[in-house]
Amino acid sequence: MELWFTEKHTENVTFSIKVDRQVYSGQSEFQRIDLFDSLEFGRFLTLDGYMMLTEKDEFIYHEMIVHVPMAVLPDVQKVLVIGGGDGGAVRELVRYPEIKQIDLVEIDAQVIEACKKYLPQTAGKLDDPRVTIHYADGLKFVRSKQDEYDLIIVDSTDPFGPGEGLFTKEFYGNCYKALTDTGAMVNQHESPFYPVDAVAMQRAHKRIIDSFPISRVYQAHIPTYPSGHWLFGFASKKYHPVEDFNASGWKARGMKTKYYNDKIHVGAFALPNYVKDLLEEM
Ligand code: AAT
Numbered sequence: 137m138e139l140w141f142t143e144k145h146t147e148n149v150t151f152s153i154k155v156d157r158q159v160y161s162g163q164s165e166f167q168r169i170d171l172f173d174s175l176e177f178g179r180f181l182t183l184d185g186y187m188m189l190t191e192k193d194e195f196i197y198h199e200m201i202v203h204v205p206m207a208v209l210p211d212v213q214k215v216l217v218i219g220g221g222d223g224g225a226v227r228e229l230v231r232y233p234e235i236k237q238i239d240l241v242e243i244d245a246q247v248i249e250a251c252k253k254y255l256p257q258t259a260g261k262l263d264d265p266r267v268t269i270h271y272a273d274g275l276k277f278v279r280s281k282q283d284e285y286d287l288i289i290v291d292s293t294d295p296f297g298p299g300e301g302l303f304t305k306e307f308y309g310n311c312y313k314a315l316t317d318t319g320a321m322v323n324q325h326e327s328p329f330y331p332v333d334a335v336a337m338q339r340a341h342k343r344i345i346d347s348f349p350i351s352r353v354y355q356a357h358i359p360t361y362p363s364g365h366w367l368f369g370f371a372s373k374k375y376h377p378v379e380d381f382n383a384s385g386w387k388a389r390g391m392k393t394k395y396y397n398d399k400i401h402v403g404a405f406a407l408p409n410y411v412k413d414l415l416e417e418m
Contacts, residue, residue, distance in 0.1 A: 218274035220291030275301035329363035
């Protein structure tokens, strides 16, 4: 008998991966957590039936959410990651020796436990001494923070269920306040392609523009997310993601990456016309 994981991307479109076996299934206070093994994408994590990451393509998402801001901001010492309990963003961050402290705020301890046990590829660096894990709602955690972080990475689920509050005006305003004068926030910014996702993307963009003086959107190709076309937001107090991009500084680090490079950095901010229209029409 064949076993398939299927996610509905719209009312009329599904995306399926043939599953070898189910590795883990649990129900936390917040969501259902599943891990599967597959031939094509390796092990993958789903929350409430939605794809979070696969071993084969997670490098694209995690490199783009971390290296883009790190190659722009000149002196990042303290970082806040909201969500991201799989540890993929943390794994990329700990590669930077100048980062002294990483606070990871994950609402669901069970996600972290499951990933530590079953997804060492992403969770392997969660024990780095610079990392402190806070089991809390990111929305509440940032409320009390002021002038503290050089970089905030919002590595959240989509805007329904526990992740809903991380797409609100209140949250973005509090992130602004939690950042230092030269700080920036990067977020996973949903997909522009299917109208069901684009509406959420536009709403988030409008709220970010209202909260930050500099706000740009960049893109990457993520095969296992709806439509494969995914956006990220770069919202900043001082530094512009392309004009202040330090390409030579990045290259001098000699950091080996599988997706990100200096040309991708600049190119990712070039958006298709229909995406520009969606962002401007709000
Ligand atoms: N690194 C790619 C994987 C994720 S998972 C996002 C994480 O955010 C989950 O572990 C979830 O438990 C956590 N989370 C959700 N809501 C909150 C909250 N309010 N506070 C803190 N953590 C939260 C991102 C996948 C992107 C999917 C795109 N379709």
